[in-house]
Amino acid sequence: MFLAFAFAYFLSALVRAITATLAPTLAQEFSLRAADLGLLAGGYFLGFAATQLPLGAWLDRHGPRKVSLAFLGVAIVGSLVFSLADGFGGLLLGRLLCGAGVSACLMAPLTGYRRWLEPVAQMRANAWMLMTGSLGMVASTLPVQWALPVVGWRPLFWALGGLFALAMLLIVWVVPRWQQDTPGPSAARPATGTGVQAATPAVPAPGYGEVWRHPYFRRLMPLGFFVYGGMVAVQTLWAGPWMQRVAGYSALEAATGLFWVNVSMLCTFWAWGMVNPVLMRRGWNANRLMRAGLPLSLLVLGGIIAAGPQAGGAAWALFCVSCTFVSLAQPAVALAFPSALAGRALSAFNLVIFAGVFVVQWGIGLLVDGLRALGWETVASFQGAMAVFLLCNVGSYLWFVLQGRSDNAAETLRP
Template sequence: MPTPPTPSSAPWPRRESSVSPLQGRAAATLFLGFAVAYFLSALLRAVTATLAPAFSADLGLAAGELGLLAGAYFFGFAAMQLPLGSAIDRFGPRRVQFTLMLLAVAGCVLFAVARGLPALLAARVLIGAGVAACLMAPLTAFRHRYSPAAQLRANSWMLMTGSLGMLASTLPVQWLLPLLGWRGLFWAVAVALAVSMAVMMRLVPQDAAPVPSAASTAAPAGYREILRHPLFLRLAPLALFQYGGLIAVQALWAGPWLTQVGGRTPAEAAAGLFAINAAMLLTFLAWGAVMPRLVARGVNALQVLRWGMPLPLLLLAHNVWAGADAGPWAWAAWCVSCTCMSISQPALAQVFPTAQAGRALSAYNLVIFGGVFAVQWGIGLAVDALQAAGWAEPAAFRAAFGGFGLGCALAYAWFLWRRA
């Protein structure tokens, strides 16, 4: 069993892989082979924020139904995480991601032809399940094939690739919408996913990680050890509320806030989302450059989280208080301040041996995307309930976000308390 980290332990607990780390062109090729698919998965995750007005107009969706439609993606995504982790550890990240992406292609086709909310929900669940490995597979491959410092850089730059996909889901989608319609957009993404699968099989080398023994691949025992680990328990509430909430707001609720609270048009909201995602892209680029230097100076992930987490709590409180005055740049500042949570993934993976890396990352990702589903749907339900009780829509949004902020504050308090 891995040794729990202590306050006096080395800055980044690490276990070296038996496979020699890739360098130079080989390392870049591995990264690029996975990056194309993750770009598309992030676009699919966030596109509901841009298409929310079109869905509401064409399908007559209320806020709770819109939150459910967006959250269905994360339900399918989260449901796959535990079997995904065991499969990656057993069969390798390349093979598992290729197989699952077939489901994503089918889900996009079904979404493009669906005529009612039940079919759309089923398609979103299928899409979420199909892209469930698009981050965990590369992160596990990085754990196997990169040095510890390179893992931190690659993790941040893969998230930067996701931000680029979310960037593409804003103004570019808004521009294409009159030409293709939202159904045509999903047909186009289905074709792009198929192309990305071919790119991955071309660029990513065969899985080289050793196949674990039968004892280590027993999912219940493996996950029981991971879920009981002190570092996992300490990070889980932050992953649920802060990390999951970041994605929930970025992928859905930032758009409706800008239109329903801030009074902006759909085009203006799309421009605001573009600014938010551009800021995120640049931030992850910076994290990839900065983290290896911080590691070299003895700064560890837990210190970064302890120092960094008060800022997003203060910025969220400011945005709720400001209401209509909290525009795109206010939400961009909050999203950027939350990105310190991204370093928790490689930090957790390095605590466990490579044979458990897929399960450790997937279990943590399950918590994150369970939080995304809960926050996306929960905010929508709260807005609908408060409006039914007679609240004005802007006030209902502010109260719902205030409740979300309380959850984030309690998660940070837990993180500090578990330090002992």
């Protein structure tokens, strides 16, 4: 079951990140500016975010199996629309449909894991799902770059449509049906060791009010929007243009740089899956790890901005790896709510993350173009845009730390 879900998530991550590799080709063929590239890459996340609220309710009601199958059908349509596009409008529509179609590929299994797995196993499964996503991003770099001269970018999306169909068959074959009235062993149990406790196992009210009002959810929202969303925005788009336009990489060198960025992320998420159970037993819960580890990402981003052209693929790999502390927020959110509300809690937080991806991807493009229009050089315009991004990350981290002193999320900061 894990492998079936992981294969679908692998494909969703490949589609998500492929824009960074295709950016030079699409920019040349369709005369796209930086803001256009940001909007095109962000269109995926806009479609993704638009489905999150209904998705959560459908997951709680119908379960991961049915919802995954319905959404993957939309991903097939999006892949075909993108492959047939003859202008920017067609490309954007294809990205919107792809984003909507794969929007259940992580939330569906995480909702199932909340019911089917114990808390420690949930943390490990979350990390290893993200590892398979990193594998998809690895596949979107050098393998895609090598395939472009041979088959072209349009047939790549025909092949993706076929692979989405294969993922649907695997899910039909191995994923169990949803028994709404039979919660599993972790449904009513507090989330021991995560730094938060599950809500009372009463039947939750319909809708999202209980989720949005939860103090722990509100505490994590800025981190999800700017840090988590920004990490994905950099990994799936802006690391590539920085390497080419600031560090002077060729298209192949930039694809190689992205390849190693994503390999680094893959190895990091594998390591998180291995060490999380050990850390939790020693009192290092999600809150404590994020509080201690996220300042590293702020220092690395500040160093990249200061280094300018000297900061290449290795620097961006270090930035993305240092941001992975924020990935612990996702299972922590799920464990803060009863299993009957897990789909809505996870989807609401995912909405925050991917709204952040859209805003950061497009916002950096707008800032780069805007600063260029004011007469800034290309390198300086990228540095200025990233400096604004850094300030947003610093503010979100401070909110997380300061709110931890007053919220009622039952944080455990000592072993």
